[in-house]
Amino acid sequence: MIGFGRARRHVGIVFEGRFARASLVRQGRRRPLASAHAPLPPDVWARDDAAFSDVFAALAKALGPAARRADVGVTIALPDPLVLEEVVSFRAVPEDPKAAAELIRWRIARDHRKAPEDIVCTSAPAGRDDDGQRLRVRVLPAPRVACITAAAAAVGFRVDRMEALAALMPAGPGVEVRISPDWWSVRAAEGPPTALRHHADWCDVDAMPETLRRVIRVLRAIALQGGQTPLPVRLFAAKAVTRALTTALANGAIALEPQEPGDPETLSVEIAAA
Secondary structure, three states: OOOOOOOOEEEEEEEEOOEEEEEEEEOOOOOOOEEEEEEOOOOHHHOOOHHHHHHHHHHHHHHOHHHHOOOOEEEEEEOHHHOEEEEEEEOOOOOOHHHHHHHHHHHHHHHOOOOHHHEEEEEEEEEEEOOEEEEEEEEEEHHHHHHHHHHHHHOOOEEEEEEEHHHHOOOOOEEEEEEOOOEEEEEEEEOOHHHOOEEEEEOOHHHHHHHHHHHHHHHHHHHOOOOOOOOOEEEEOOHHHHHHHHHHOOOOOOOEEEEOOOOHHHHHHHHHHO
16 A cells, blocks of 8 residues: 655654654655644444544644645554464565565455455565565555545545554564554564564453453463574563563463554654654
């Protein structure tokens, strides 16, 4: 969903938790020219209709007209559970970007028994294996993309990129875990083919013990590979969640590297400035 080149100014919007956060950033600078936030309707992710209209209207009003110029692109980061991510192999990938995109979309649609026009895909190289070129593919339902894009366009935003939050954050080797009050994700950024996996789901802060049990099951499947040296695990979570997960893993082979989770406003600046 990348359709335009980088502009001198860019807007980053993060849908994280119960709010949307947005920042207008000038290229090469980290301090935002303007920032905004808007509450999300409780059931906004359960339907594809006008639920986003008020959200984008509030963000546009707060950021001001400079964020809605024709030469200002918008990057939107979505909660990880909304995006299906997997690694697929192709014997050959067309050099023409349009042909490559059509091939990838056809392959994903076939594998998941969907019509190609019902999905939108983005991809990135993920090395090679015996079957050829590997690509990390992220998939969104086309109706949801159309809904969000239309709501943004209605108030003057020009969306040129839409991705899962984790896909927009810098990542190093190993496993990355993000746990928020509303959703969690575990993804291997790099590594052998068996480690190129992604798991994400919604959660409730009141059911955090069960969420942590699910995260641990996934971590054991990804970080521990056939008795090899465990992959490093970087954890982005609130301090209380970090303590609970560290305690639960204290007697195992998985070692966590706690990281600052970053507040959504800071993430919106990082996404806009990337």
